[in-house]
Amino acid sequence: MARTRKFDENQALDAALRLFWEKGYVATSLQDLEKGTGLNRASIYNAFGNKRSLFKKCLTLYVGRVQAMLEGVIGTATSSREAIKNWLACVIDFQFNQETPSGCLVILSALERHQHDRETREIVTALFRREQEVIQKVLEEGVQRGEFPADFDCVGVAWAITSATSGMVVLSMADLPVSALQEVFRSTMRLLDGK
Numbered sequence: 001m002a003r004t005r006k007f008d009e010n011q012a013l014d015a016a017l018r019l020f021w022e023k024g025y026v027a028t029s030l031q032d033l034e035k036g037t038g039l040n041r042a043s044i045y046n047a048f049g050n051k052r053s054l055f056k057k058c059l060t061l062y063v064g065r066v067q068a069m070l071e072g073v074i075g076t077a078t079s080s081r082e083a084i085k086n087w088l089a090c091v092i093d094f095q096f097n098q099e100t101p102s103g104c105l106v107i108l109s110a111l112e113r114h115q116h117d118r119e120t121r122e123i124v125t126a127l128f129r130r131e132q133e134v135i136q137k138v139l140e141e142g143v144q145r146g147e148f149p150a151d152f153d154c155v156g157v158a159w160a161i162t163s164a165t166s167g168m169v170v171l172s173m174a175d176l177p178v179s180a181l182q183e184v185f186r187s188t189m190r191l192l193d194g195k
């Protein structure tokens with residue numbers, strides 16, 4: 001008869017996610033995971049597999065949450081310009097939210113990519129591509145509504161916005177003030193005016 005687990009897997013996964021988010025994959029030790037989740041090593045292995053398997057589960061969970069946040073913010077806007085403005089503001093707010101670690105697990109993972117296998121690199125790449133696709137669609141809808149000219153470079157501007165959001169995260173990780181991110185915000189919004 002299989003023994004029933006006496007802990008909440010989702011709670012343990014959230015605790016591990018926070019550790020990886022704060023420290024990155026490399027700097028998060030099994031001892032950190034034991035302390036952070038309240039589980040012993042055997043329980044971690046039994047529930048989640050090895051450290052890499054646990055990290056993949058955490059990264060997948062994190063990416064799903066970021067995608068949901070992106071699509072939620074974009075989906076509530078009444079214009080393409082408002083959608084982009086709201087997303088950029090959301091990225092800034094997220095970096096300075098006292099409830100969450102600063103930075104971004106995806107950015108951390110991209111920066112330490114040499115420590116990851118193909119599967120984790122693909123999870124990271126997929127989020128950047130998804131962000132670009134969502135923003136490109138928003139811009140194309142803006143072209144259709146007449147917000148932007150017919151020859152507006154939706155693909156290029158969507159990649160520029162995706163790069164800007166990643167850049168804002170890196171600036172916050174380097175402890176630059178919110179004013180630096182707001183400058184990036186304003187410059188990025190000017191792309192929508194062809195400037």
